[in-house]
Amino acid sequence: MKYFVGVELGVKNILVGVVDKYGKLIRKESVPTLKERPYTEIVEDIAKLITEVLDKEDIDIRSVKYIGVGCPGTPDAKNGIIVRNYTLNFHNTPIRAELEKYINLPVYIENDANCAALAESVAGAAEDIDFSVTVRIGTGIGGGIIISNKVYSGFNYAGAELGHMVVSFDGLKCTCGRNGCWESYASATALMNQASEAAAKCPESLINKLVENDYGKLTENIIFEAARKGDITAKEVINKYLFYLSEGLVNIVNILQPEVIVIAGQIAKEGEYFLKPLKEMVNSKVYCQQVRQTGITLAQTGSAAVIIGAAMLGVYKNMALHSNVLI
Amino acid sequence: MKYFVGVELGVKNILVGVVDKYGKLIRKESVPTLKERPYTEIVEDIAKLITEVLDKEDIDIRSVKYIGVGCPGTPDAKNGIIVRNYTLNFHNTPIRAELEKYINLPVYIENDANCAALAESVAGAAEDIDFSVTVRIGTGIGGGIIISNKVYSGFNYAGAELGHMVVSFDGLKCTCGRNGCWESYASATALMNQASEAAAKCPESLINKLVENDYGKLTENIIFEAARKGDITAKEVINKYLFYLSEGLVNIVNILQPEVIVIAGQIAKEGEYFLKPLKEMVNSKVYCQQVRQTGITLAQTGSAAVIIGAAMLGVYKNMALHSNVLI
Numbered sequence: 001m002k003y004f005v006g007v008e009l010g011v012k013n014i015l016v017g018v019v020d021k022y023g024k025l026i027r028k029e030s031v032p033t034l035k036e037r038p039y040t041e042i043v044e045d046i047a048k049l050i051t052e053v054l055d056k057e058d059i060d061i062r063s064v065k066y067i068g069v070g071c072p073g074t075p076d077a078k079n080g081i082i083v084r085n086y087t088l089n090f091h092n093t094p095i096r097a098e099l100e101k102y103i104n105l106p107v108y109i110e111n112d113a114n115c116a117a118l119a120e121s122v123a124g125a126a127e128d129i130d131f132s133v134t135v136r137i138g139t140g141i142g143g144g145i146i147i148s149n150k151v152y153s154g155f156n157y158a159g160a161e162l163g164h165m166v167v168s169f170d171g172l173k174c175t176c177g178r179n180g181c182w183e184s185y186a187s188a189t190a191l192m193n194q195a196s197e198a199a200a201k202c203p204e205s206l207i208n209k210l211v212e213n214d215y216g217k218l219t220e221n222i223i224f225e226a227a228r229k230g231d232i233t234a235k236e237v238i239n240k241y242l243f244y245l246s247e248g249l250v251n252i253v254n255i256l257q258p259e260v261i262v263i264a265g266q267i268a269k270e271g272e273y274f275l276k277p278l279k280e281m282v283n284s285k286v287y288c289q290q291v292r293q294t295g296i297t298l299a300q301t302g303s304a305a306v307i308i309g310a311a312m313l314g315v316y317k318n319m320a321l322h323s324n325v326l327i
Numbered sequence: 328m329k330y331f332v333g334v335e336l337g338v339k340n341i342l343v344g345v346v347d348k349y350g351k352l353i354r355k356e357s358v359p360t361l362k363e364r365p366y367t368e369i370v371e372d373i374a375k376l377i378t379e380v381l382d383k384e385d386i387d388i389r390s391v392k393y394i395g396v397g398c399p400g401t402p403d404a405k406n407g408i409i410v411r412n413y414t415l416n417f418h419n420t421p422i423r424a425e426l427e428k429y430i431n432l433p434v435y436i437e438n439d440a441n442c443a444a445l446a447e448s449v450a451g452a453a454e455d456i457d458f459s460v461t462v463r464i465g466t467g468i469g470g471g472i473i474i475s476n477k478v479y480s481g482f483n484y485a486g487a488e489l490g491h492m493v494v495s496f497d498g499l500k501c502t503c504g505r506n507g508c509w510e511s512y513a514s515a516t517a518l519m520n521q522a523s524e525a526a527a528k529c530p531e532s533l534i535n536k537l538v539e540n541d542y543g544k545l546t547e548n549i550i551f552e553a554a555r556k557g558d559i560t561a562k563e564v565i566n567k568y569l570f571y572l573s574e575g576l577v578n579i580v581n582i583l584q585p586e587v588i589v590i591a592g593q594i595a596k597e598g599e600y601f602l603k604p605l606k607e608m609v610n611s612k613v614y615c616q617q618v619r620q621t622g623i624t625l626a627q628t629g630s631a632a633v634i635i636g637a638a639m640l641g642v643y644k645n646m647a648l649h650s651n652v653l654i
Contacts, residue, residue: 074615074617074618076618083615083617083618084615084618128651130482130647130650130651131481131482131647131650143582145582147474147479147646148646148649148650152474153584154458154583154584154585154586154621155457155458155585155586155619155621156586156615156618156619157618158584158614158615158618159581159582159583160582161581161582161614162581162582164581164614165492165578165581166494166574166577166578167493167494167495167496168494168495168496168497168507169494169495169570169571169574170495176614178577178612180494180495243496244496247493247496250493250505251492251493251578252582253486254486254488254489254492255470255472255486255487255488255489255492255579255582256481256486256582257480257481257482257483257484257485257486258481258482259482259483285504287485287488287491287503288401288410288411288485288488290401290410290418291401291403291411291484291485292482292483293483294481319474319475320457320458323458323475324455
């Protein structure tokens, strides 16, 4: 039996998990990232945590086939480098070379959203599906494109930035410098902004009561709870938000026609109440109505997504690693 | 030596060409489509024209390896059917089965824009490049995505509808029913509308002189000619148009990061005067600036694009034909 180790190198925590060949998580552990310190110390802690997780499960490191690291930012998957990551302040940081100082195993590096998409493809909502897209709704919108069971992120590993697809060229200013990026309208942050703005205008909205007039307490769940209880403001906010979300999803369908789009993030917990109207909106707007339609479904790998996907990177290698591209 | 036959089944004309294994066009011939007649008669004419082209080049049909048909609309590449094509009024039309009544060779079917993209990949501006996107600017905007030298059009062959990516969700009404599709702003039709509107507001614009006040005579070339001669209205129209065009192209880069985007259509004849400012606009807006950037270049296969791409369909099969997808 072979095992696979996945690392989620996050802004707050380092998570390490061991996974079987089916992408099933066996165990995970975490330590704080302490992101202000040098990357060499961070990698040293990753190596220690890998040893610890394996020890706890009594797995010999010689039974481990690959190690994968999922991290926000743009990877250079070929050279095992994080090209750029503002939140961790990584710039051309040689994660693979550093980790190989401690552990003699092949190390793969990938963007965290791409890892999450691979996890859904290997062991989640897109299992056994060749072409899938995972959309992670959080602070921004992260995306992962899986084609023929491999991460597709273009010739330079920088693709699948689905949140930075402009859907309103004269719209809201985005952190990336453009106007009207999808994530400015359809991220969780955007939903919170839309809800607090609407609730502030409507003092009788249930939202105000639920957050005790402190919009800092607002969550996706509170907005949906208010809507479920009949609050008109919350319903209107959600309806408009679903329009924004569906516009980007329809673009993805028209461009990529994946067999399935998987929605991940806190909002996916709202289940059918969220999914049903979203599906109807998307299906009514896609360009070609006469063919089998892309399914939309909710993520299944949850908080283990990045670990599982990272662990599987060596098995289902980024498509550009199979190509002749010289970057 | 093996040969390959490509058919462009257009609204006005049927074009048939014979191509060598490098995608080089050896000869092409055409007959009118006469689209009002039954598809069986159209296919009979295709078969006759294939025989004629081969005869003229003294090529034995036993030296032909594959036949490919490029056609507007949505194909079912697996079953050799045109699922839907409004302009030719095809609906689940079994082109392959009909053509096989006349010729005993494998027949492949693909959307015409996808064929054009494959042609650029095999024998044009994206030769030797694994990941490329071709954008055809005409009445609308057609797209073709090439991944690992194969046409990628999703699990149902209906993808790469790049023109129907919304870039302004409260914008101009599109024929597809949505608001603000890219082609409503960046197709050749859109450019003509933008130029005639601007010229009508500005009687002293050179555009009015060049078309003798008849906007029906307007072409891409006339607008660019006016701009080259210093006409401010034309320059402003082009600048705004390039903004619209660049917004969609940047989206494509952020999502797909192809190594090259190939621009096809009449406008590509404007060369560097068109390409240089477009490249600058795109490069300044892409999300990840720290990696090697997508190149933007002009199409090379010209009016033979669809024929060449169709002829090569059997060699570089649609990616979904390699997958496990059952549609």
